[in-house]
Every structure is written in structure tokens, then in C-alpha cells.
Amino acid sequence: MDKNIFHSVRMDREKCVGCMNCIKRCPTEAIRVRNGKAKIIKEKCIDCGKCISVCPHHAKYAERDRLQNIINYKYNIALPAPSLYGQFNNLGNIDYVLAGLIDMGFDEVYEVSHAAEIVSKLTREMIAKNNTGKPLISSACPAVCRLIRVCYPSLLEQLVDINAPMEIAALAARRDAAEKTGLSPNEIGIFFITPCPAKITAAKNPITLDGPIIDGAIAISDIYPVLLQQMNRLAKSGEEIPELKRSGKSGVGWATSGGESAALFEENYIAADGIENVKAILDEIEDGKLNNVKFIELNSCTCGCVGGVLTVENPFVAKRRLHHLTHYMPITAEKYTKDDEEKDGDILRWQKIPEPANIMRLADNFKDAMRIMNEINELEKELPKLDCGTCGAPSCKALAEDIVRLFAEKRECIFLTRDKYKESHEPQAEMFMDNLPASFQASKEETK
Amino acid sequence: MENIKLHYDVIKDDFSCAGEASGKIKKTLKGLGLDSALVRNVAIAVYEGEINMVIHAEGGCIDAEISPDTITVVLKDVGPGIKDVQLAMQEGYSTAPENVRALGFGAGMGLPNIKKYSDEMNIETEVGVGTTITLKFNI
Numbered sequence: 360m361d362k363n364i365f366h367s368v369r370m371d372r373e374k375c376v377g378c379m380n381c382i383k384r385c386p387t388e389a390i391r392v393r394n395g396k397a398k399i400i401k402e403k404c405i406d407c408g409k410c411i412s413v414c415p416h417h418a419k420y421a422e423r424d425r426l427q428n429i430i431n432y433k434y435n436i437a438l439p440a441p442s443l444y445g446q447f448n449n450l451g452n453i454d455y456v457l458a459g460l461i462d463m464g465f466d467e468v469y470e471v472s473h474a475a476e477i478v479s480k481l482t483r484e485m486i487a488k489n490n491t492g493k494p495l496i497s498s499a500c501p502a503v504c505r506l507i508r509v510c511y512p513s514l515l516e517q518l519v520d521i522n523a524p525m526e527i528a529a530l531a532a533r534r535d536a537a538e539k540t541g542l543s544p545n546e547i548g549i550f551f552i553t554p555c556p557a558k559i560t561a562a563k564n565p566i567t568l569d570g571p572i573i574d575g576a577i578a579i580s581d582i583y584p585v586l587l588q589q590m591n592r593l594a595k596s597g598e599e600i601p602e603l604k605r606s607g608k609s610g611v612g613w614a615t616s617g618g619e620s621a622a623l624f625e626e627n628y629i630a631a632d633g634i635e636n637v638k639a640i641l642d643e644i645e646d647g648k649l650n651n652v653k654f655i656e657l658n659s660c661t662c663g664c665v666g667g668v669l670t671v672e673n674p675f676v677a678k679r680r681l682h683h684l685t686h687y688m689p690i691t692a693e694k695y696t697k698d699d700e701e702k703d704g705d706i707l708r709w710q711k712i713p714e715p716a717n718i719m720r721l722a723d724n725f726k727d728a729m730r731i732m733n734e735i736n737e738l739e740k741e742l743p744k745l746d747c748g749t750c751g752a753p754s755c756k757a758l759a760e761d762i763v764r765l766f767a768e769k770r771e772c773i774f775l776t777r778d779k780y781k782e783s784h785e786p787q788a789e790m791f792m793d794n795l796p797a798s799f800q801a802s803k804e805e806t807k
Numbered sequence: 808m809e810n811i812k813l814h815y816d817v818i819k820d821d822f823s824c825a826g827e828a829s830g831k832i833k834k835t836l837k838g839l840g841l842d843s844a845l846v847r848n849v850a851i852a853v854y855e856g857e858i859n860m861v862i863h864a865e866g867g868c869i870d871a872e873i874s875p876d877t878i879t880v881v882l883k884d885v886g887p888g889i890k891d892v893q894l895a896m897q898e899g900y901s902t903a904p905e906n907v908r909a910l911g912f913g914a915g916m917g918l919p920n921i922k923k924y925s926d927e928m929n930i931e932t933e934v935g936v937g938t939t940i941t942l943k944f945n946i
Contacts, residue, residue: 513846645833646850646854647854647920720837721840722840723840725839725875725946728838728839728840729875733809733811
């Protein structure tokens with residue numbers, strides 16, 4: 360199926376010690392520990408970056424591009440995500456960030472928050488027209504879109520079918536620059552400054568566009584030290600800072616959870632952030648419990664994009680900073696006219712409908728799936744229901760499924776193996792049991 | 808081919824666990840690769856039934872049986888029973904107490920929704936004894 364698609368989230372086998380941290384926290388149960396090393400099941404991975412944030416050994420990382428790559432293009436444009444603005448202490452004017460990016464070697468900046476304002480306008484119109492009796496679901500967080508595709512395919516039809524702000528920004532920036540410079544589109548380098556791996560995957564391997572739309576994705580955390588230096592230099596030099604910003608409060612607000620909804624001027628919304636909370640809301644939507652809500656904003660990361668694993672600042676701190684920064688900003692900096700919309704016609708909407716991934720199903724045909732399901736249910740009764748993860752699967756149920764599908768063996772359950780050992784080696788078993796940690800000795804008395 | 812059988816107990820007034828049975832049934836159906844619209848219909852209908860048991864009954868159980876062509880769900884409770892089934896089937900009719908409505912339940916859409924989202928619905932009820940609702944969904 361999706362075996363060969365691009366994933367930003369990767370494994371460093373050298374650093375992996377085979378602990379349970381990532382397998383237990385992965386929202387789609389996409390990781391197993393096999394032969395002492397974690398392995399990501401590519402078809403299930405949604406690139407949310409949770410495993411990167413929970414791995415104490417830094418064995419998970421996000422594949423991204425380096426700033427040096429800009430030498431490959433004649434004209435370079437930086438696309439800063441609004442979450443970038445929340446990384447700096449006492450930032451009073453976004454133009455310092457944008458001017459800093461220009462000083463770093465970019466020829467131009469195109470704010471993703473400007474494109475966000477366009478998306479807000481189009482979403483407002485969609486909400487007004489929506490007569491399906493079901494809420495619209497934001498498609499801005501690519502990890503959420505992929506989660507829906509993998510685990511909640513029936514909700515795909517409720518996604519807002521407008522391109523994400525980063526996508527509109529990328530398409531518009533290339534088009535405008537080609538017009539302005541006379542260069543061919545492939546001589547122009549579009550570099551997205553990203554808070555998370557999910558957006559890197561989305562830009563390089565989009566599920567709603569026909570092909571990749573950026574030339575590089577640079578992590579906020581990689582660019583931060585250099586950018587900060589440039590910004591400090593600018594502030595000290597007393598040079599006049601050019602007015603580069605094109606977005607207001609409603610666009611910049613997208614960096615935090617609830618910001619996208621606030622720009623809709625519609626009070627009947629839900630904004631949930633953090634992947635576990637997102638799953639809980641998606642279940643409620645699926646069960647028809649939220650049909651009276653107009654709009655649902657979902658962000659995979661805590662606090663929204665400022666919680667992305669490639670940012671540097673604590674998400675709650677960044678959120679407060681953005682609140683402060685946008686306090687006196689206008690709602691929107693540039694009016695988006697009917698003429699603009701006409702011109703942007705082909706870059707605003709999805710080019711294709713995302714297909715359900717169907718990785719939840721056990722077999723291609725229903726009868727096989729039923730047989731496998733019965734076997735799993737039977738096997739699950741034998742397992743200890745501790746969900747300890749020692750076998751390398753996130754839960755006993757997951758192990759049962761892996762065993763039935765021949766990806767794992769029964770003996771990988773340390774408790775089943777213990778019992779089997781006791782049966783066959785009664786005297787040695789006593790000694791073996793005495794040397795086990797307390798938690799394993801719990802059933803010693805009853806097994807005598 | 809052996810049918811898949813699932814059994815869950817439902818406890819009176821336990822709102823924190825309400826939805827667990829329908830959630831697990833939903834997960835099983837997804838695993839079987841059934842059409843997502845069908846899965847959603849079952850999830851909605853069973854959830855409504857489960858909530859009804861939590862609100863109105865003294866507790867009960869949910870049994871689901873999946874065969875190659877049908878999903879049968881039996882929601883059986885011990886409780887007050889339904890005095891007037893026809894009235895209870897009307898949209899907006901509710902006997903839920905005020906404290907339950909404060910939680911957002913009791914809009915009088917439970918039974919109508921169960922009927923709407925299932926292919927077949929049968930109610931057996933006796934006042935003061937309990938109610939058994941049998942639902943069928945065609946695969």
C-alpha cells in the first residue's frame with residue numbers, strides 16, 4: 360500500500376535501546392520493538408511526532424532540510440509558520456523576524472499566516488453553506504488528516520476541502536515570484552519554516568495535492584539560533600526595518616489552539632489539542648454526538664502548532680507571547696478581494712480527495728477478517744492483560760493481533776513463557792522465581 | 808464459520824463508562840473492514856441504546872453477534888420498562904430527569920435515532936420488569 364511513501368519521522372537504530380516509551384504513546388499503535396530495537400510500521404505512522412517528543416534516547420528524529428540548500432536556487436522564499444513568532448521573548452513587531460530571515464539569505468518572505476486568513480475567509484463561507492447536519496472538521500493539521508484517514512475514514516467527507524495555509528502560501532509564493540522575476544518556477548526555492556514533522560510530510564507527500572509543493576522544510580529549532588542572532592543585530596544597529604508583514608491577529612492566531620476557530624466569528628465550535636484529546640473528539644463525532652456543532656478545530660500537538668516537536672519554546676510560554684504580540688494587531692492586514700480569489704482560483708482547493716487508508720482492517724475479505732478476529736479474541740484470553748509492553752507490542756490485544764497475523768510469537772510474552780517454564784522445570788522454577796523482581800513473583804504462591 | 812460474539816455489562820448511572828461498549832463494538836467492526844458508513848450507523852445506534860440503559864434502567868447488558876451477513880445487537884435491561892412505546896418513539900419525547908438533561912442527554916432523540924440508524928428494530932418491554940431492544944444491521 361503506502362510502503363514507499365515519504366515519512367519525515369525516522370528511527371536512529373544506533374540510539375534506540377528498545378524501551379517501551381514510544382510504543383506505549385504512539386496514537387496509532389504504529390511502533391513495535393523487535394530484536395531490541397523499535398520499528399515504525401510505515402502504513403500506520405501519521406508523522407505526528409509524538410515518539411520524537413517521548414523518546415528519552417533521542418532515537419526518533421524528523422528528516423528535514425538544511426538552510427544551505429538555498430544555494431541550489433536562483434531565488435529563495437521563506438514561508439514562516441506563525442508558530443515561529445511565538446519563539447522570541449519580547450517580540451513587539453513581526454517585521455524583525457521577517458527581516459531576520461531576509462538577512463539570512465532569503466530573497467523574499469511569504470507569511471503562512473497571510474494564507475491562513477484566506478483559509479479563514481473560505482471556511483466562513485463553507486460553514487454558512489453547510490447543510491449536511493454535521494460539523495465541518497478543520498484540515499489544517501496534517502497529522503489529524505492522516506489520523507482520520509487511518510482510523511476514522513468515515514469522517515473524511517467532513518474535512519474542509521480547502522488547502523492548508525502552508526500549501527496556499529507555497530503555491531502563491533512560487534506563482535507570484537515567477538511572475539515578478541521572470542524565472543521559471545523550478546528555479547525558485549520555496550522553504551517552509553516548520554514547527555513539526557507532520558507538515559514536512561504533508562508538503563513533500565501531500566494527500567490532497569497531486570505532488571510536492573515545496574523545495575525544502577527547515578525546522579524552527581534549526582533556524583532559531585541564527586535567526587535570533589540576525590534579529591538582535593538588526594535591533595542593535597538601529598537600521599530601519601522594512602514593513603514586510605501581511606497578516607493580522609486572525610492569521611497569526613492560527614499558531615495556537617482555538618486561533619483558527621476564533622477567526623471564523625462563529626461561537627459554536629470546539630477546539631481540541633493534543634493527539635489523545637483529538638481522538639476522543641473524533642470518536643464523539645463518529646458517534647453522532649456533536650452534530651449540533653458547526654466547526655471542529657483539531658490540533659495534534661498540545662496548545663496547537665506552538666507545541667510542535669521542532670519548536671524551541673515551551674508551548675504554554677509561546678502561547679502567552681503570541682497573545683501579547685497580537686494584542687494590538689489588526690484583525691487582518693490585507694483585505695482579500697473577489698479579484699484576489701479569482702486569481703487564486705486553482706490554488707485554494709484540494710486537487711484530490713484523500714483516500715481511506717484502511718489499515719485497521721485485519722484482512723481484505725470479510726470472512727478472513729472474521730476468522731482472524733475470533734482467533735485474536737481467543738488468544739487475548741490467554742494473555743495477562745497487563746499491557747506491560749515487554750513483548751514489544753503496546754498492549755496484550757496488539758500482541759494477540761501480531762501473533763495471529765504471524766508478526767510475533769507467543770513466547771514473546773514473558774508471563775506466558777514464565778508459566779511454561781515453570782511447568783517443565785519445577786525445581787529450577789523455584790530458584791528462577793526467587794530471583795525475579797517482585798512484580799513477577801506476585802503469583803508465586805498460587806502457582807505452587 | 809464461527810460468528811463473533813461480544814458481551815458487555817452496562818451499569819446504572821455510570822456516565823463515565825457510558826459509551827465503552829459501543830466504542831469496543833465500533834473498534835471490532837473497523838477491524839473487520841466493514842464499510843465505514845455502516846460502522847458509523849452501528850456506533851450511533853448502540854451508543855444511544857447504551858446511554859438509555861445508563862439513564863433509565865437499573866443496569867443491563869449488551870450482546871453483539873456478527874455473522875457474515877448481519878450484525879445483531881441485543882440491549883437487555885432490568886428497569887422500569889417503557890409505558891407507551893409509540894409515544895417514546897416520537898422525536899423530542901423524553902422522560903429523562905432534569906439532572907441528566909443538564910449533562911446534555913435526554914433530548915428525546917434516543918429511540919428515534921436507534922430506529923433511524925438500524926435496519927431492523929424490535930422492542931420488547933414490560934412495565935416494572937425491563938426492556939429488550941434487538942437491532943439488526945445488514946452487512
